[in-house]
Amino acid sequence: MPAFGFTEVHEMFRREVRNFAQKELAPGAKERAKQESMSIEIVKSIGDMGLLGIGLPEEYGGQPGDWVSLGVAVEEMARASFCEALLPLFPHLFQIALGLTLKEIQQEWVPPLIRGETIGAFANTEPECGSEAAAIRTRAVKDGNSYLISGEKTAATLCMQAKAVLLTANTNPAIGAKGVSFFLVPLNLPGIEKSAYIHTGCKPLGSASIALDNVRVPAEYLIGEEGKGFRLVVAQFDFWRVILCLMAVGAAGTTLDETIEYSKQRVAFGQPIAKWEGVSFEIAECATLLDAARMLCYRTLWMRDQGLPHAKEASMAKWWVPETCVRIIQRCMIIFGHVGYSEEYPIEQRLRDVLGMQIADGTPQIQKIVIAREILGREFLPY
Template sequence: MPEFGFSEAQEMLRREAERFCQKEVITGAKERDRKEEIPRELVRKMGENGLLGLNVPERYGGQPADWISVSVVVEELGKGDPLIALIPLFPILFSIALKDCSEEVRQEWLPALVKGEKIACFSLTEPDCGSDAGSLKTRAIRKGDYYIFNGEKTSITFGMMADVALVFAKTDPSAPRGRGVSCFLVPLDLPGITRSKFADMGLKAAGRASLIMDDVKVPAKYLVSEEGKGFKMAMEHMDFLRVGVSLAPLALAETALNEAMNYARQRTAFGKPIAKFEGISYKLAEAATLIETGKLLCYHAFWMMDQHMPNTKEVAMCKWWCPWVAAKVVHDCLLIFGHIGYSEEFAMERRLRDVIGFEMADGTADIMKLIIA
């Protein structure tokens, strides 16, 4: 690395994201969890503040940015709510995916995603295949100017609120495993689509859902790239999403750690602050070290993307390590707070529920270790 730190522009972006998080994200986290929804007004405010257009071409309302700048925004928003930190990643994903679509399709969707007027989701997982993505069963059969979709996608983050999805389906049912898969942009208001919400322990505002498609007619113009290239596209585009999904819960764990350190300095037992006891101070020291190592992994993976270097191994390291660290750190911080940390009146129990979900999202630790090995 020629430098080890943020540029002036990245630092300005970091401060802007930090201000937005303090004003708009942290204050409403408890209410979003209770209502199990993300207000669309919050997403629009993210667009107005330029947080949704990073790495999206200017002609669609975006702005040029490197991957380190993207990671800065994810980290700062994640300190308040890791779920909100994921939203800026989806306009980037659609911008990359739609580069082979018509200009008409790009103009239809990208400006709306950048402004926060529309919300997107990624639909790959199915009831019978999660990590084994090559075995998906959803079908998209060409009939004239349309593809007819039948099947079910499941565990879709933002599935209940999204306006559009990237959907992967078999266009050649006779093709072997991993072949004959194509990617489509699917507006979720089309007839024949129904949604079913999960009752989750955490990340309740995510609206995690199943999407059931029954003879859904999708215009052929929404085919992304060419038939049969969907599986390769999914594997190529997962990397930056996985790093974001790793960094977001880690940022929340850092917030939990800072609160636990402050509490440990103030809370007294046996005549002195509990931070003076090695049983507490060692936990805090270990947590700080674990978080720092995780952040370095994530920033290194994003830096490698900026250098156009292959980084699948490093991404997998991020994805198994960082959510595990986040869950461990938040759990330890909750125990330091004791019984009040267990109460719904405070944020710690919600944070623990939330970070656990990231251990499964976009690939489990076991699958990531297989990739590394």
């Protein structure tokens, strides 16, 4: 099997995105991270740069690029400003999902997402279920040329600002998980009430609970067939997990760089703290952990580019990388001393943001279930 390595094209692309991100996203990032919504101008500038359409159809405004390139863009954006780095995920998700619907529906929703003119969201989690994704209670009942959807979703990232959400609802509760269907739901429909759910970090992304009371959704907004759409889309989700990991890698990488500089300047006991092995070995260990984390992510995206199965590798990354990045940022915070544990520096902010990546899209326990299933076989699942 050929080995993974960045090509010259990837390296050039990284330099381009780094220039853009450091010029356009880094200034004001600390202040924006305290806001409870995304800056529309910033979203638009990311769209104008083409970063919301990497690998998406050119007819919708996308540009060529492989999955590794998408990862490079996300890591570089997260180095400059954490939350905006999530944005490239949603045009992909909508393109994959709406690819199962009518062409007109794709044309209506995907190009504005790629241009950064609109925001989309995804909602499966409910107050009563998260890890057990198929145990949702939201129902969709066919009524003529539409479906009536009722239920409650929660923890839906970006949903306070989104125009539409991709949402799960059960169309046939009698058959349980096999009845879970997937819908496009414009968020201005009558019967929808949104309220903000305040998470510890990722403030500008925001999180919403959505109450749906007999929301009438056109039948053509069903994605794929009844009971099948969600599974078809979820089968593509492995890249989602790696994207969250690369956001964590970006945040940890920039924190480590700042820590290296700080340790050369800060003097204690008559010399820069970088000369004390207690500090330099911490930096050496963090750099090693970060390299391993980064490689787990890019290897998985590269496997996806090669068309190789990568569910196990995506879950290995999703279990280990956010946890490792939390540890790196926390160790850097200690090297900064009390100023690291303050709002003067962005370290506490990044710690809160990256902690969320351990839970979003499946906790470490759920990832280990996937890894074990891939290694041992489905017959050794505990359920």
